[in-house]
Amino acid sequence: MKTTASYIRVIVLTVLAFFLMEFITEPGETWAIVKYPVIWAVLGLIFLFSIAVEVISETLQSILFRGLNEEAQERFIASEALRKENNWFKKTYKKLLAKKPIEKESEIVLDHNYDGIRELDNVLPPWWIYMFYASIVFAVVYMVRYHVFDGIDQEEEYEIAVAEAQIQIEEYKKTAKDLIDVNTVEILTGKEDVAAGKTIFEANCIACHKVDGGGGIGPNLTDDYWILGGGIKNVFNTVSEGGRDGKGMVAWKTDLKPSEMAQVSSYVLSLHGITPADPKEPEGDLWIDPNAPVEEVEVKQIDSSKIQIKMEDQPVTEDVVEK
Ligand code: HEC
Numbered sequence: 001m002k003t004t005a006s007y008i009r010v011i012v013l014t015v016l017a018f019f020l021m022e023f024i025t026e027p028g029e030t031w032a033i034v035k036y037p038v039i040w041a042v043l044g045l046i047f048l049f050s051i052a053v054e055v056i057s058e059t060l061q062s063i064l065f066r067g068l069n070e071e072a073q074e075r076f077i078a079s080e081a082l083r084k085e086n087n088w089f090k091k092t093y094k095k096l097l098a099k100k101p102i103e104k105e106s107e108i109v110l111d112h113n114y115d116g117i118r119e120l121d122n123v124l125p126p127w128w129i130y131m132f133y134a135s136i137v138f139a140v141v142y143m144v145r146y147h148v149f150d151g152i153d154q155e156e157e158y159e160i161a162v163a164e165a166q167i168q169i170e171e172y173k174k175t176a177k178d179l180i181d182v183n184t185v186e187i188l189t190g191k192e193d194v195a196a197g198k199t200i201f202e203a204n205c206i207a208c209h210k211v212d213g214g215g216g217i218g219p220n221l222t223d224d225y226w227i228l229g230g231g232i233k234n235v236f237n238t239v240s241e242g243g244r245d246g247k248g249m250v251a252w253k254t255d256l257k258p259s260e261m262a263q264v265s266s267y268v269l270s271l272h273g274i275t276p277a278d279p280k281e282p283e284g285d286l287w288i289d290p291n292a293p294v295e296e297v298e299v300k301q302i303d304s305s306k307i308q309i310k311m312e313d314q315p316v317t318e319d320v321v322e323k
Contacts, residue, residue: 001051001054001055001058002058006054006058009050009054010047010050010051010054013046013050014043014046014047014050017042017043017046018033018039018043021033021039021042021043025039095126096125096126096127096130097125097126097127098123098125098126099122099125100120100122105120108120108121108122109121177258177259178257178258178259179258180258180259180262181258182233182236182237182240183233185232185233185236185258185262185265186232186262187232187265187266187269188262188263188266189266193262193263193266194263194266194267194270196260196263197263197264197265197266197267197268197270198267200256200260200263200264200267201264201267201268204252204255204256204264205218205264208248208249209221210276210277210278212271212274212276212277213268213271213274213276214276214277214278214279214280215276215279215280216280217248218248218249219280219283219284220276220279220280220281220282220283221268221271222271222272222273222274222275222276222279223272223279223282224272224282224286224287225282225283225284225285225286225287226284226285226287227243227244227283227284227285228243228244228284229287230269230287230289231269231287231289231290232262232265232266232269235265235268235269236261236262236265239252239256239261239264239265239268240252240253240258240261241253252264
């Protein structure tokens, strides 16, 4: 490990190995190295192995070098020096700096001299100039795109992103219908859902609630009165968790999927207001939907311009009366 190049090779190899392993294992959300700590050990091995390879190749080289005769050694040194000189990286680096070597500084020193302090007329470093040109090109492209041709701004970008996310959420919901629980359930009004709810109801519930929800063993489901609370959330909860102990309404969460419970609950609520053939007396409390729109109350407004004020201790003039 005598040269910088060998250090760089070791580091680059280890980093490459790291990314390769991340790429192969596809850990999903987290880093593979977090998920599988054994990768640390593998990377450590690769690190040590590459150091070993570097050391061995250096040793080999020096052994071979010592085995050469003097003339050959000189030739080898000369060719190494030439190789170093022609190194592409070094050459480019020097070019981008464009530094005057200290021996040649006399060429660019300026005339003035302030108490022995003199100034060099160095050129701007090419790396800086190239970046400056690049920023000009960028500015032109940017201006034409966003100001002349009205490219999308941040606000539009945001709207587009939100719209895309909305579509993704819809897609997700389609495949993940059963993620709903009592907190997220919403009443389903789609024809298919209500029809599916009806099928489930007729298959499981009519023995106790009757086909039309009029009630038998179980209470009437069509009236305004609920023992365990009305509204989709309470009904879903009752269907999922069952009624009070010993009453006969079991918890359906073991038999029905969340999506099915939402469908049957929505169907039950769709029965509200119909008149069953043989309705059971209302049981429980009157349920008032807390989200129902408040009824509008009419407030009479008095037109203030039509109010007349009589002032008794002052003579009433004609134009006041007119108003
Ligand atoms: C074995 C008879 C039986 C079956 C089957 C049954 N229920 Fe019930 N259900 C009852 C009884 C009894 C109650 C009253 C529970 C209580 O008082 O705690 C009830 C209560 C309810 C309530 C609450 C009513 C209120 O007033 O709060 C809902 C909603 C309900 N059932 C829906 C269903 C649905 C949907 C099904 C089918 C998936 C079903 N039930 C199947 C017997 C049954």
